[in-house]
Amino acid sequence: MSVAEQPMPRARMLGRTKAAWVIFALAALLPAFAALTNDPFLTVIGTRILAFAIAAMALDLILGYGAMVSFGHAAYIGFGAYSVAILSRYGITDISLHILAAMAVSAVFATITGAISIRTRGIYFIMITLAFGQMAYFFFVSLSAFGGDDGTTLADRSTFFGTRFLESDLSLYYVTLAILIGLFLLASRLVMSRFGRVLTGTRENMTRMEAVGFRPFRYQLTAFVISGCMTSIAGVILANQAEFISPAFMSWHISGELIVMVVLGGIGNLTGAIGGAVIALLLEEIIGIFTHHWKLYFGIILILVVLYSPGGVSGLVERIRGPRK
Amino acid sequence: MSMLSVRNLKKAYGALKVTDDLSLDVEPGELHAIIGPNGAGKTTLITQLSGQSRPDSGQILFEGRDITRLGMAERVHLGLARSFQITSILPGFTVLENVALAVQAKDGSSFRFFAPVAREEVLNKAAMHKLRDVGLADRAHLKASALSHGDHRRLELAIAMATEPKLLLLDEPLAGTGGQDAEALVALLLDLKGKITTVLIEHDMDAVFSLADRISVLVYGEIIATGTPAEIRANPAVRTAYLGEEATA
Ligand SMILES: Nc1ncnc2c1ncn2[C@@H]1O[C@H](COP(=O)(O)OP(=O)(O)O)[C@@H](O)[C@H]1O
């Protein structure tokens, strides 16, 4: 037996990567479908879905790979959204700078709150990240220069390297898709790297990791910061898509929805989180057409998935397709 | 200089003194067995030596250096590795990945984010080498959780070995095994003997008396005797306190 031979889970990993590319291909075709059905609103919803897919994937990095269930990840969406609003007001309009600022603020916030949260486990971690998320929420509620509780509309969308390219919904959609794909590629490399293996190890058995010489804290914190930075990019996009920002972007409901997306899609494989975001938001739209009580029905679906397919939708797909070679 | 010197170590859980003014020296190259009845405080001693728990007082010197306050990971980097009485592995990883990760811990930085670790031949080769040593090479690509109990005990050993320790702390490596599994593990330990200084905690008296250079007997947190297997066998205090009829049989 050759040592170069790849361990078994790689085959499954490849299957999931393929599934992600199917989603990306379908997403690339969505605007054409929208044009055919004469429903431009689809593209607008599509942008929202892809942005949430970015955030859900970022959350999966720590939730799925590091067993860190952050219940405060909406804060980073807020940092992204407010970076657009605040910098634009002061004449800094380019999306690259908005993303940079969003990531910088997120990195600082994630380093400080992560360093404290990661010392706790399980339900305490959930509660403390929720508390930090709420702190960020109330900070922006009190920011009266930007509408406080009510938020504020954006005068314009971010510029794109000096152009007004993003003013078109279609361009914004494809830029979002490109960012999602880029981040997916990065995240896929990351989880297969040395760093990714250590992070996954801390999920599996913390004591064992220390007993072979790793200090889990630094790896967990690094992952937490990367995840926060990635999530903030979703906020930059969502602010542009809505042309409006408010603390509602960072309410704990959003943090909860992100967790739901990751669990629904199946944790710890990136593709699941992306699929989970797509399914959750589509269900929200579709059930919403028939009833105002969509959350109830959505809740029932979620419970069924968790009960009957612990691996989420991606686990279900794999079981239906049978064991892969 | 002793490889490991334990000086007046004390630890209590409430009123229970699990480590009671314990002193112990482990010489370079020796296989030092620690025996004692269940609940004597053997595992607790290992957790203190490995840094998983802290003594209330006393000192632990490793190669003359005071390591009493160091964490587990830091001690591993100094060359102190342990195995667990209750198998502690990464169940979702393959057997090879379990060992490769232990190699990785000592092989440069793990803050590498892009290169696929599964293709790092340095790690895989070293890990495969350890797996061959313990006879698990043909199961390298199985999920670790799928192994039998006996194979888990081998993996436990391979992981500890993969950190390239100078001192190996083995907490009942034979626990729960019997027959061929136990024999194979004893053969493995015999092979390690003389190459790596080892502290061996074990209930299997045949194994202990055939492997150990010296034996310490731990009862109620105290070491009541230390000596060669022959000395321990002949020690009347040990016989009444612990060995009873079993050792003479
Ligand atoms: N974390 C703990 N809290 C309280 N008591 C403990 C703890 N760990 C071990 N003990 C007690 O300490 C004693 C020694 O345990 P242990 O070191 O596991 O013994 P051995 O390995 O020799 O069988 C036992 O009575 C056990 O119940």
Ligand SMILES: [Mg+2]
């Ligand atoms: Mg024990």
